[in-house]
Amino acid sequence: MSAAPRTDENVIPAEDVTRWHAAIADELRAAFEAVLPVGKYTMGSQLAAFEMEFAAACGTRHAIGISSGTAALHLALLALDVGPGDEVITVPNTYVATAFAVTYTGALPVFVDVDPVTANMDPARLAAAVTERTRAILPVHLYGAAADVEAIRTAAPGIALLEDAAHAHGATLRGRPVGSLGEAAAFSFYPTKVLGALGDGGALTTGDEALAARLSELRYMGQRRVKHEHETLGYQERLDELQAAFLRVKLRDLDEQLVGRRRVALRYGEWLAGTPVVPPAHDPTGRHAYYMYTVLAPDREALVAHLERSGIRTQLIYPRLVPDQGAYRDHPWRAADDLAVARSLVPRLLCLPMFAELTDAEVDRVGRAIRDFYGVG
Numbered sequence: 123m124s125a126a127p128r129t130d131e132n133v134i135p136a137e138d139v140t141r142w143h144a145a146i147a148d149e150l151r152a153a154f155e156a157v158l159p160v161g162k163y164t165m166g167s168q169l170a171a172f173e174m175e176f177a178a179a180c181g182t183r184h185a186i187g188i189s190s191g192t193a194a195l196h197l198a199l200l201a202l203d204v205g206p207g208d209e210v211i212t213v214p215n216t217y218v219a220t221a222f223a224v225t226y227t228g229a230l231p232v233f234v235d236v237d238p239v240t241a242n243m244d245p246a247r248l249a250a251a252v253t254e255r256t257r258a259i260l261p262v263h264l265y266g267a268a269a270d271v272e273a274i275r276t277a278a279p280g281i282a283l284l285e286d287a288a289h290a291h292g293a294t295l296r297g298r299p300v301g302s303l304g305e306a307a308a309f310s311f312y313p314t315k316v317l318g319a320l321g322d323g324g325a326l327t328t329g330d331e332a333l334a335a336r337l338s339e340l341r342y343m344g345q346r347r348v349k350h351e352h353e354t355l356g357y358q359e360r361l362d363e364l365q366a367a368f369l370r371v372k373l374r375d376l377d378e379q380l381v382g383r384r385r386v387a388l389r390y391g392e393w394l395a396g397t398p399v400v401p402p403a404h405d406p407t408g409r410h411a412y413y414m415y416t417v418l419a420p421d422r423e424a425l426v427a428h429l430e431r432s433g434i435r436t437q438l439i440y441p442r443l444v445p446d447q448g449a450y451r452d453h454p455w456r457a458a459d460d461l462a463v464a465r466s467l468v469p470r471l472l473c474l475p476m477f478a479e480l481t482d483a484e485v486d487r488v489g490r491a492i493r494d495f496y497g498v499g
């Protein structure tokens with residue numbers, strides 16, 4: 123059985139995990155072979171080992187494997203005692219899961235505007251958004267760049283902070299790893315994420331022992347240690363053994379992946395110099411995971427069409443603000459301000475192809491096509 127990557131000489135995909143998987147196919151097969159004969163496919167030794175390794179990678183004491191990033195957010199909010207009557211402040215320019223998780227608990231998602239340069243939660247807006255009902259702050263490390271959690275904490279002291287780290291495996295904020303910055307952090311291992319499983323998966327990290335114990339119970343039907351004893355109303359949201367085994371293989375490559383993504387980002391930056399396209403903000407004191415390389419491009423629709431004709435695929439992440447989604451016609455939410463910055467970014471944002479295995483020649487093809495479109499030599 124071949125694990126050759128998907129290739130079409132003429133097309134540069136927006137994202138592609140098959141090249142990485144082709145390079146590590148033997149190790150992934152060995153991981154499968156290791157799990158198969160054991161017969162224990164949930165809550166086994168692979169999960170325990172992955173949790174230790176992932177906690178270490180995030181500079182935290184505890185990691186808890188969860189079935190998806192969405193479930194991780196939901197369980198973390200429950201463990202932080204978020205429920206009906208509470209408010210959770212988050213950003214509007216995220217995947218719906220961030221806000222849905224708040225809504226699942228019965229609490230109210232409160233959207234606050236973002237910084238025009240980083241597109242992350244704007245700490246300057248936060249103080250005005252906090253009310254006596256605010257139970258948690260939920261910033262997203264958008265595109266792989268850490269939100270300024272330190273400034274957020276200063277603006278909202280004493281309120282629990284949950285990181286949505288679904289985009290930001292391996293990123294740092296002023297040298298401190300994402301996943302260690304809040305009371306807890308939620309990761310997604312959706313296949314195309316910087317660290318992705320071969321199916322759905324997620325994790326929570328925390329430095330708080332009691333919170334970790336609570337999360338372990340919540341993800342496995344409220345079971346503490348003894349089988350058939352269910353202490354709280356829990357959920358069936360475990361990360362399975364096969365995914366844990368695959369993730370252990372891939373975690374070993376995470377640093378190398380980040381180096382590859384950064385190489386692509388730096389090369390794009392050179393091509394974009396002198397064009398009207400604004401590259402992503404880069405904070406030299408931290409590490410960007412470059413889950414997405416998101417630019418602001420004038421005349422975006424025409425540029426997308428030009429790139430399509432050139433065999434270059436792009437994505438829009440996210441093309442619609444969460445409070446503008448149909449789901450929030452039927453569920454309550456509140457905007458803390460006019461969300462004007464987030465709204466102004468939507469028509470210009472564009473995610474260029476980004477994955478660690480993009481070749482220099484492919485990046486150059488993208489860069490050349492963009493320069494041609496804007497008529498800069």
Ligand SMILES: Cc1ncc(COP(=O)(O)O)c(C=O)c1O
Pocket residue numbers: 190191192193216217219220262286288289309310311312322323324
């Ligand atoms: C910012 C953000 N939060 C949460 C999630 C939810 O993760 P999952 O798809 O694993 O449920 C995602 C996944 O796309 C995401 O991008």
